[in-house]
Amino acid sequence: MAVGSCWLVVLVIGGVLGFSLSLVLNHFLPLLLKGGLVPKGTFGWPLLGETFSFLKPHSSNSVGAFLQDHCSRYGKVFKSHLFFSPTVVSCDPELNYFILQNEGKLFQCSYPKPIHGILGKVSMLVAVGETHKRLRNVALSLVTITKSKPEFLNDIERIAIHILDSWKNKPKVIFCEEARKFTFNVIVKQVLGLTPEEPDTSKILEDFLTFMRGLISLPLYIPGTPYARAVQARSRISSTVKAIIEERRRNPDGNSKKRSDFLEILLSVDTLSEDEKVSFVLDSLLGGYETTSLLMSMVVHFLSISPTALQQLKQEHQKIRSMKQKHEDHLDWEDYKKMGFTQNVINEALRYGNIVKFVHRKALKDIKFKGYLIPSGWKVLPVFTAVHLDPSHHAKASQFHPWRWESQDPKCKKFTPFGGGSRCCPGSDLAKVEVSFFLHHLVQNFRWKTEEEDKPIAYPFVEFQRGLVLNVDPCSETTM
Ligand code: HEM
Numbered sequence: 001m002a003v004g005s006c007w008l009v010v011l012v013i014g015g016v017l018g019f020s021l022s023l024v025l026n027h028f029l030p031l032l033l034k035g036g037l038v039p040k041g042t043f044g045w046p047l048l049g050e051t052f053s054f055l056k057p058h059s060s061n062s063v064g065a066f067l068q069d070h071c072s073r074y075g076k077v078f079k080s081h082l083f084f085s086p087t088v089v090s091c092d093p094e095l096n097y098f099i100l101q102n103e104g105k106l107f108q109c110s111y112p113k114p115i116h117g118i119l120g121k122v123s124m125l126v127a128v129g130e131t132h133k134r135l136r137n138v139a140l141s142l143v144t145i146t147k148s149k150p151e152f153l154n155d156i157e158r159i160a161i162h163i164l165d166s167w168k169n170k171p172k173v174i175f176c177e178e179a180r181k182f183t184f185n186v187i188v189k190q191v192l193g194l195t196p197e198e199p200d201t202s203k204i205l206e207d208f209l210t211f212m213r214g215l216i217s218l219p220l221y222i223p224g225t226p227y228a229r230a231v232q233a234r235s236r237i238s239s240t241v242k243a244i245i246e247e248r249r250r251n252p253d254g255n256s257k258k259r260s261d262f263l264e265i266l267l268s269v270d271t272l273s274e275d276e277k278v279s280f281v282l283d284s285l286l287g288g289y290e291t292t293s294l295l296m297s298m299v300v301h302f303l304s305i306s307p308t309a310l311q312q313l314k315q316e317h318q319k320i321r322s323m324k325q326k327h328e329d330h331l332d333w334e335d336y337k338k339m340g341f342t343q344n345v346i347n348e349a350l351r352y353g354n355i356v357k358f359v360h361r362k363a364l365k366d367i368k369f370k371g372y373l374i375p376s377g378w379k380v381l382p383v384f385t386a387v388h389l390d391p392s393h394h395a396k397a398s399q400f401h402p403w404r405w406e407s408q409d410p411k412c413k414k415f416t417p418f419g420g421g422s423r424c425c426p427g428s429d430l431a432k433v434e435v436s437f438f439l440h441h442l443v444q445n446f447r448w449k450t451e452e453e454d455k456p457i458a459y460p461f462v463e464f465q466r467g468l469v470l471n472v473d474p475c476s477e478t479t480m
Contacts, residue, residue, distance in 0.1 A: 030086040030375065037373035039088055041070065041079035049081025054089075060354045060458040061398070063386050067091060071386070077372055083112055087379040088363075088372075091386030093393060095369055097413040099361055099382045100420035104129065107380060109423055110362035117221070118214055118230050122279045125286070132423075134271050135280060139426040142262050147429045148333040151260045152190060153437070157331055159185045159196075160438045164445055167472050172451060175300055175468040179293035179438075184208075186434055187288040191281055192244060193261035204240055207233040208285060234282070241278045284427070290461075291355055292431040296438060297456070297468050298353035299345060302400045304450045309345060309402050314443045316341045321444065331437055342436045344405035350417035352400050354385040357460045359419055384416045385458070447473045 044050035050066070058064030063071075067089075070078050076091040090096050099107050108128055116126050124135040146152050163182050167173055184205060188194045194201045214230015221228050248267060262284060266277050303310045320335050321327070358381045367374040374380060391397040393414040394404065408415075418425035425431075451469040456462050 030378070037368070037371070038375060039077045039079045039372045040074040041089075043079075043081040043086070047084065049084075049087075051082050051084075054080065054082050055460060057457050057459045060357070060385070060456040060462045061352050061389065063091075063389055064458065067383065067386055076386070077370075082381065083360075083379060085362075085379040086375070087381060088374050090380065090382050091390070092370075093387045093414040096382035096384070096387060096416065097420065098369060099380055100416070100423070103361075103422045104132075106364055106367050107361045108364055109360065110379065111360045114227065115215065118211065118227070118234060119282070119286075120234065120275075120279050122273075122276045124280065124283045131276075135276060135283075136422070136426065138266070138269055138272060138280065139284075142265060143426050143430060145265065146190065146262070147433060148336075149260060150330070150332065153332060153336075153433070154330050155189050156186055156434050156437045157441070159189070160441050164441050167446065168474055170472065172469055172471050175470050176293065176297050176464050177467060179296040179300075180289070182296070182438060183289050183293040183434065184285075187285055187292075189261070190430075191262045191284045191288075192241070193259050193263060200240060200244065204237060204285075207237045207240070208289070211237065212286075212290065237282060237285075238278050241281050242274070245274075245277070287425070287427050288430065292427075292434055294355050294456075294462055295346070295349060295353075295431060296435050297464055298349040298355070299435060299439065300442075300448070300470070301450065301454070301456065301464070301468060302349050302352065303345070304448065306400050306402075309400070310443070312341055313345055313439065317440045317443055320440070331440060336433060336436060339436050339440075341402070342439060343410075343432070344402040345439075346432055346435055347405045347410050347415070348400055348402040351388045351394065351415060353456055353462070354388055354458065355417060355462055356419070357385045357458050357462075358383040359423075382416075384419075387414050387416070390414075445474060447475050 042050065044053070053066045056064060056066060070080070070089070071091055077095055078089055080087050080089055082089070090099065103109065109126065109132075111126050116123075119126055121127070122131060122135070124132060124139065127135060159182055163178055167178075185196045185201075188196075188201055188204065192200075192204075194204075210226075210233035211230045213226045214228075214233070221231065244263065245267065248263065263281065266272070266280060269277070272280065303313065316339060320331075320338055324335075361380040361382065363374045363376050363378050363380055365376045367376075387393055389397045394408075396404075418428040448470040451471050452466055454464050454466045454468050456464055
């Protein structure tokens with residue numbers, strides 16, 4: 001072999017070795033620098049750390065093998081290496097609360113970079129500082145204006161009745177699909193004023209599904225990959241929304257009825273740029289679609305295995321209906337306030353079903369908490385599921401027991417299905433009204449049985465493996 005080729009081989013081998021060594025050093029260096037007071041735990045493999053074990057699917061009403069194993073070995077707060085970063089994982093309600101309450105001061109929202117690529121820079125879900133504050137203020141005021149408005153409540157009810165009517169000649173339905181149809185139609189109507197029949201609705205839905213698939217795919221921007229398709233779908237949704245905005249500006253009185261959707265109010269807001277308004281619409285669709293439909297599926301699934309709770313729920317809704325002057329009168333905000341047991345069922349489905357397992361944060365400085373050190377720059381993951389299912393915080397935590405909420409305050413630190421602090425979900429009230437109104441009509445008009453054993457699995461995004469197939473049987477109020 002020529003001397004030149006030998007050198008080339010040596011150089012390549014040296015390069016590979018040097019690169020591997022730097023990966024290993026880079027992976028374990030934080031341990032050497034920050035050892036000492038950092039919580040116990042392991043960093044796993046170079047680069048990937050323990051990410052795959054952490055993300056291993058498990059039933060969403062269990063904590064999964066990884067957390068079970070690590071908490072029993074190292075305690076409720078431990079270190080690991082996840083999502084390419086040294087990480088402190090917290091299954092402790094006090095620390096979770098501390099993290100959520102100190103957003104922007106000691107900790108900051110820190111979702112993986114590829115998510116920013118899809119959501120865009122000005123999405124409320126990833127924005128920080130002043131931008132986040134501006135977007136959030138608009139979101140909170142929109143929800144406050146909307147949640148008890150008769151137009152919003154009537155829309156929810158109309159869409160629920162329309163979907164349930166379509167079940168009358170069907171022996172079975174795939175409930176997760178029906179629930180998605182419902183929440184998408186509600187949110188698109190509320191945000192953009194569009195009905196299911198309008199062509200823009202199906203265009204947005206198609207792009208939106210592509211967009212959602214990209215959020216949970218490998219972040220490779222190569223044409224044809226789900227990630228690349230999602231980025232393109234986002235830009236198409238932006239164009240559709242921009243066109244709707246343009247049309248409204250050109251033709252403000254186009255619809256004889258006064259519009260009361262988010263877009264109408266957004267158009268008059270002068271604290272947001274055009275791109276921020278478009279992004280705001282996308283955030284509302286994204287936040288309000290999958291999570292709420294999943295909550296509906298959780299409720300239906302857990303009620304199928306809790307006949308006593310289902311019976312009590314039916315009685316609550318029959319009573320509300322019987323107090324209406326005319327049988328077909330719409331539900332209103334006063335009716336909603338009477339749905340006390342429904343709220344207990346929803347809270348219990350949120351606790352036991354765990355729609356959002358954890359959120360992503362990073363430490364902005366070295367932080368000491370209960371004798372631990374959380375080093376600056378490390379990822380911090382408050383895990384809500386672990387607290388929700390911890391028997392030392394919730395008696396008989398492994399049982400679906402809605403009655404616990406008769407004596408337990410849902411605003412406590414150990415129950416955080418919607419997160420907390422300055423990033424707490426702004427849509428939580430909307431989601432609860434939607435689910436309550438759908439349940440009102442479901443429990444009074446149908447009996448159902450789950451066809452096959454199906455359960456919610458945390459991938460960690462939660463899904464029912466078979467889509468929750470229900471055998472449905474119409475029943476009138478009098479026969480129940
Ligand atoms: C059952 C239903 C829902 C669940 C479980 C849920 C859960 C959550 C959680 C845990 C967060 C906090 C994320 C973090 O701290 O990083 C969040 C934020 C958010 N949610 Fe929801 N959500 C639901 C429904 C909705 C609805 C109906 C909307 C809109 C109409 C919505 C819009 C948002 C937005 C915009 C944020 C970002 C808030 C911020 O960063 O300030 N969500 N949600």
